[in-house]
Amino acid sequence: MLDVALTAAGNVFTFQSLLFLTIGMLIGLVVGVVPGMGGTTALAVFGPMTVGLDPYSALSLAGGLMGAVSFGGSVTSILINLPGGAPNAATCLDGYPLAQQGKAGLALGASASASSVGGVIGVFTLLLVIPISKKIVLAFGPSEFFLLATLGLVTIAACAPGRMLRAMIVGGIGLLFAFIGFDNVNGGTRFTFGLEHLWEGIPLAPAMIGLFAFPEMIELSAKGGSIAKDKGQVGLTGTLDGVWASFKYWKTLLRGSLIGTLVGAIPGVGGTVAAFLAYFSTVQASKNPESFGKGNIEGVIAPEAANNAKDGGNLIPTLAFGIPGTAEMAVLLGVLVLHGMEPGPTMILHHEAEIYGLILTLTLSSILASVIGLMMVRPLAMITRLDAHILVPSVIAISFVGAYANNSLPGDIVLAFVFGVIGYLLIRFDYPRLPLVIALVLGELAERSFAQAMMISGGSWSIFVTRPISALLFALIVMALTYPMIRTLLQRRHSVEEVS
Amino acid sequence: MNKLLAALTTCVGMVTAPVAMAADFPAKNIQFVIPVSPGGGFDTYVRAVAPILERHLPQSVNIVPTNIPAAGGARGAAQVYRAKPDGYTIGIFNIPGMLVPQIRGDSDLQYDLKKMTWLGSFGQDGYGVGVPTASPYKTVADLKALDRPVKFTASGPSSTAYSATMIATDMLGIKREIISGYKGSNDYVLAVIRGDGDAVIGPLPVMEKFVESGELRIIGTFEEKSSVPGAQNAIEMGQPDLSKLSVGRLVAGPPDLPPEVAKTLSESLMAAMQDPAMATWSRESGIAVEPGDAASAKGILEGQFNFYERYSKYLGPAN
Numbered sequence: 001m002l003d004v005a006l007t008a009a010g011n012v013f014t015f016q017s018l019l020f021l022t023i024g025m026l027i028g029l030v031v032g033v034v035p036g037m038g039g040t041t042a043l044a045v046f047g048p049m050t051v052g053l054d055p056y057s058a059l060s061l062a063g064g065l066m067g068a069v070s071f072g073g074s075v076t077s078i079l080i081n082l083p084g085g086a087p088n089a090a091t092c093l094d095g096y097p098l099a100q101q102g103k104a105g106l107a108l109g110a111s112a113s114a115s116s117v118g119g120v121i122g123v124f125t126l127l128l129v130i131p132i133s134k135k136i137v138l139a140f141g142p143s144e145f146f147l148l149a150t151l152g153l154v155t156i157a158a159c160a161p162g163r164m165l166r167a168m169i170v171g172g173i174g175l176l177f178a179f180i181g182f183d184n185v186n187g188g189t190r191f192t193f194g195l196e197h198l199w200e201g202i203p204l205a206p207a208m209i210g211l212f213a214f215p216e217m218i219e220l221s222a223k224g225g226s227i228a229k230d231k232g233q234v235g236l237t238g239t240l241d242g243v244w245a246s247f248k249y250w251k252t253l254l255r256g257s258l259i260g261t262l263v264g265a266i267p268g269v270g271g272t273v274a275a276f277l278a279y280f281s282t283v284q285a286s287k288n289p290e291s292f293g294k295g296n297i298e299g300v301i302a303p304e305a306a307n308n309a310k311d312g313g314n315l316i317p318t319l320a321f322g323i324p325g326t327a328e329m330a331v332l333l334g335v336l337v338l339h340g341m342e343p344g345p346t347m348i349l350h351h352e353a354e355i356y357g358l359i360l361t362l363t364l365s366s367i368l369a370s371v372i373g374l375m376m377v378r379p380l381a382m383i384t385r386l387d388a389h390i391l392v393p394s395v396i397a398i399s400f401v402g403a404y405a406n407n408s409l410p411g412d413i414v415l416a417f418v419f420g421v422i423g424y425l426l427i428r429f430d431y432p433r434l435p436l437v438i439a440l441v442l443g444e445l446a447e448r449s450f451a452q453a454m455m456i457s458g459g460s461w462s463i464f465v466t467r468p469i470s471a472l473l474f475a476l477i478v479m480a481l482t483y484p485m486i487r488t489l490l491q492r493r494h495s496v497e498e499v500s
Numbered sequence: 501m502n503k504l505l506a507a508l509t510t511c512v513g514m515v516t517a518p519v520a521m522a523a524d525f526p527a528k529n530i531q532f533v534i535p536v537s538p539g540g541g542f543d544t545y546v547r548a549v550a551p552i553l554e555r556h557l558p559q560s561v562n563i564v565p566t567n568i569p570a571a572g573g574a575r576g577a578a579q580v581y582r583a584k585p586d587g588y589t590i591g592i593f594n595i596p597g598m599l600v601p602q603i604r605g606d607s608d609l610q611y612d613l614k615k616m617t618w619l620g621s622f623g624q625d626g627y628g629v630g631v632p633t634a635s636p637y638k639t640v641a642d643l644k645a646l647d648r649p650v651k652f653t654a655s656g657p658s659s660t661a662y663s664a665t666m667i668a669t670d671m672l673g674i675k676r677e678i679i680s681g682y683k684g685s686n687d688y689v690l691a692v693i694r695g696d697g698d699a700v701i702g703p704l705p706v707m708e709k710f711v712e713s714g715e716l717r718i719i720g721t722f723e724e725k726s727s728v729p730g731a732q733n734a735i736e737m738g739q740p741d742l743s744k745l746s747v748g749r750l751v752a753g754p755p756d757l758p759p760e761v762a763k764t765l766s767e768s769l770m771a772a773m774q775d776p777a778m779a780t781w782s783r784e785s786g787i788a789v790e791p792g793d794a795a796s797a798k799g800i801l802e803g804q805f806n807f808y809e810r811y812s813k814y815l816g817p818a819n
Contacts, residue, residue: 044538044567048547134713138694182572184681187657188817196608199571199819267690268683322709323686331538334547340784346712409570448681455679456651456696 008356011056012364017357020057024064025365029372031065032072035213035402036205038085039069040328047335055339059358062335066328067365070271070307071115071373078107078300079383080227080395082213082402086204087271087307089437090279092212094292094299101295102228104381109242110297111304112370112377114253117246118305119366121257122264122312123359130348133265133320140266142452143463147473148263149446152273152438154480155280160432161290170426171435177202178443185451197411204272206403206416207440213399214420215427221392228384239377245297246305252282252298253305260306264313267325271310272441278306280438284480293434308366312359319348319355525587525761529562533591535576535598537569540684541787542592545622545749548781553772558764572819573598574609581611583754587761590619595748596804597660603808604658606819614805617757618797620769622749623790625703627664627742628721628731632693633714640672640720640737643699649677651697653688656680657816661688664745665701666814668722671739689716703747704728705788722746744807750797766794 011017024046031042042065050058073084078095091111098107129136140148156171157164180191181201192198220227246253256278263274282302283292292299314325322343324330333343341351348355383391403416426433457463465471532550534543543565550563568576576591577598583589593613601609631637643650652669654662657680669676679697682688685706692700693715700707704727710716711728718728722742726733734742751769753762772778773791782789792800808815 040538044543048550048565051551134715137690141691141694141696182656182658182819184656184683186817187659187662187680189819194607196571196575199574200569268687321686321690321713321715323690327537330540334538334544337544337785337787338548338781340781342784342786343709407567407569411570452679452681452696455677 004352005356007353008360011353012060012357012360014056016054017056017060017361020053021060021064021361021364022368024061024361025068025369025372027061028065028068028365029072029369032069032084032088033075034405035076035082035084035209035399036404036406037402038073038087038205038328038406039066040326040331041405042069043328043331043335047331048338050335051338055341055354056357058335058339059354060361062332063358063361064365064368066311066332067119067308067362068369070119070304070311071112071366071369074111074115074300074304074307075108075373075380077212078111079104079380080213080391081216082395082399083205083208085271086208086441087275087310088303089204089208089212089272090275090303091300091307093279093434094294094296096212096216097293097295098297098300099227099381099384100229102384103238103295104228104384105238105377106242106245106297107300108377108381109239109374110245110300111242112373113243113246114256114301114304115308116367116370117253118257118260119308119311120363121254121305122261122309123363124312125258125261125309126312126315126359129265129316130319133316136262136265137267137317137320139469141467142449142456143467143470144473145266145269145449146446146453147464147470147477148266148269148273148277149442149449151473151477151480152277152280152442153446154477155283156435156438157481158283158289158484159280159293159434159438163430163432166431167435170431170433171439174436174439175443177207177436178440179447181444184444184448195411197409197415201444202440203406203412203415204441205406206412207419208437209399209403210416210419210421211423211433211437213395214416215423215433217392217395217399218420218424219427220388224388226385226387226391239374242297243374246301249298249301251285252301255281255285256302256305257309260309261313263306264310264325265316267317267323269445270326271307271328273445274306274310274313275303276438276441278302284483311362311366315355315359318343322347524559525764526557526559526561528588529564530557530587531589532563532565533576533580533589534565534567535569535573535591535593536567538567542594542749543567544785544787545789546592548785548787549622549769549772549778552775552777553768556768556771556775558768572601574601574606574611574819577613578610580752581616581754585617585754585756585758587753587757587765590751590753590765592622593750593752594660595750595801596663596808597747599801599804600660600663600808600815601819603805603812604815604818612755613752613801615755616752617755617762618801619751619753619762619766619794620773621751621790621792621797621800622773623788623792624746624748624800625705625788626721626723626727627668627701627745627747628704628707628718628723628728629668629699629701630689630692630707630710630716630718631699632695633717635698635717637699638719640674640732642719643674644672646675649675650699651677651679653679653682653691653697653700655682655684655688658819659816660747661685661702662816663808663811663814667811668701668742668745670814671742672737692716741807744803748800748804750800752797762794 073088077091081096083089580591
């Protein structure tokens with residue numbers, strides 16, 4: 001393996017490959033920053049342009065691009081609450097409150113270091129598990145998918161301390177939205193209001209753009225001023241503190257990266273789920289769960305690490321069976337095919353050096369993108385100092401363009417607007433927005449997997465506890481639901497004892 | 501004399517103008533609509549052929565692959581159907597994928613495949629029956645002999661994979677139960693390997709990937725001559741009609757495309773598909789291309805219409 005890795009390194013560390021890696025990385029940063037444009041769209045556009053290049057240059061471009069998108073997307077999430085792509089939405093939750101407190105540099109620094117370390121951990125995990133990659137992919141079936149989705153859904157109860165009922169109401173509404181579109185189990189379409197546009201369900205990117213960015217901009221234009229309330233200096237120290245924070249909270253970083261890799265390895269689940277699961281697990285593991293959503297730096301580290309680690313995980317089903325785990329990987333496979341590489345289980349045998357080359361470019365790119373990003377933190381953070389009358393119209397315009405750029409469908413602009421109004425109403429009447437996002441991301445997966453698990457087991461519920469991973473996930477769900485209660489009880493007993 | 505010549509030239513120019521327009525085709529970029537998201541098989545074909553097709557057109561213009569992934573492909577198909585019949589909008593069509601909604605009568609379907617101008621075909625993938633390698637069932641007859649329903653994995657009931665499973669199991673006399681809802685062929689073939697079901701009916705190229713990785717065994721192919729060693733073919737299974745179950749990749753333009761324009765597009769497409777560069781790509785990527793001309797595309801479409809109209813009761817709920 002070492003000699004192949006060295007061959008790959010020799011091919012990547014050539015002037016031409018590094019040049020294309022840098023170009024890919026810059027493209028990745030830009031499309032990451034533009035809302036709605038994700039790695040999938042960018043790869044689809046730039047992939048075919050690599051015809052005529054040698055495979056290493058093409059892979060360097062693709063790897064550079066994929067490695068940088070995630071950090072690019074976190075920039076707007078943090079600065080203006082506008083997720084660069086659906087997977088970055090989780091970063092908005094604590095990143096934007098930090099920007100409001102004038103700590104944009106801190107958040108960006110943490111995002112940069114968490115992204116690059118996450119990317120590296122993802123790739124290393126991939127290298128470690130290549131021999132057992134088939135087992136990992138096959139270990140997750142419908143019953144595990146359902147429980148994984150449920151594990152995410154139960155956090156609705158905990159995501160708005162003191163407002164549980166409101167959170168559950170919003171979560172219910174979110175589930176209603178999640179079930180719009182094709183009914184994959186029974187056939188036909190449902191709840192589409194006769195609109196062809198809704199057949200494929202609610203597209204996540206425009207919905208998130210509307211839900212996060214619009215309400216903030218309406219608030220900001222009503223209040224005036226700028227995003228950052230505290231107009232202190234954007235010091236480089238804040239940024240370096242942010243970089244350091246990822247290492248200080250190394251458990252959060254590691255947990256986020258491993259969740260990202262694992263979820264990335266499961267075909268059909270995707271980066272958005274990875275980022276949110278990483279976020280929720282961090283909230284649950286924290287001693288101060290109520291500090292999240294108000295600017296806890298751990299809430300930036302976990303989803304960003306997961307988001308970049310998932311790229312490594314995504315390669316697991318691809319190398320095991322030649323099937324793409326996500327849409328982004330499907331497009332990458334298209335690029336490989338253009339260069340005469342047949343995606344399939346034998347790809348790793350026939351094109352070992354190229355695969356290691358790709359892995360290496362992914363790693364280099366996630367590090368380089370963060371370094372370049374860090375150099376840009378100061379000017380970027382100035383955005384949070386801009387006055388509302390300049391910022392609001394620009395952000396609204398970019399949001400509309402982003403909603404359209406996602407799939408070039410005009411209906412998505414309307415959709416972003418509708419979700420913007422919903423988001424504003426939620427804020428206005430003091431309902432949490434997060435449950436809507438959780439339900440929207442996980443609802444369809446939960447429903448479909450539940451129906452499939454029931455078909456597989458012939459209607460027996462035991463399927464959720466008899467399979468080892470299912471049983472483990474089930475136990476985690478029970479723990480997530482009962483732990484806060486037990487903790488309160490223990491605390492109460494403790495204080496009673498102290499009093500007596 | 502000069503004036504006379506000039507007048508003559510003008511006259512000739514006027515008479516030949518419409519012909520000249522057709523001969524000028526293409527004068528601008530051609531949009532190649534892909535009615536699905538980037539990344540799938542259909543997308544790959546178009547993106548592979550586009551640069552080669554550019555070289556075979558009489559005038560040098562760009563072929564612009566455009567993904568329109570909405571309403572299960574119906575939006576993209578409608579966009580080609582409604583386009584100006586000038587040859588600057590063409591599209592790739594999944595047959596029977598786009599044909600089943602038309603027979604089933606899906607709501608608001610804004611295209612009619614029978615009226616479109618068919619230009620060529622990238623070929624068809626056959627279907628087959630697969631079981632996990634460790635499965636005790638060695639032939640289709642083994643599945644038939646079971647005294648319980650055989651569990652098949654497939655995508656949703658409105659999909660062609662589901663219809664194909666219904667039709668094939670009926671023809672073969674296999675008692676079935678379908679575990680539905682998987683998203684696409686990779687997903688439902690992987691599902692049967694994981695043990696979600698007993699067997700799967702799916703496109704052969706998808707199943708062959710898993711055969712290569714050692715997880716799947718193809719026990720029957722719905723072809724007249726089996727391409728998989730050791731697997732029974734449609735005739736050996738006693739159902740030659742099974743070979744009608746396939747996934748075709750056909751290219752069409754809007755209805756009433758001027759014959760000269762259609763001829764130029766069709767011939768250039770054929771030349772591109774037969775280009776050595778395409779053959780090299782096909783060999784290296786392992787993706788088969790069987791070039792078919794306009795007539796063969798139309799023939800495939802008509803054959804599929806007849807077949808699925810006969811089995812319309814299996815086409816699932818309309819969208």
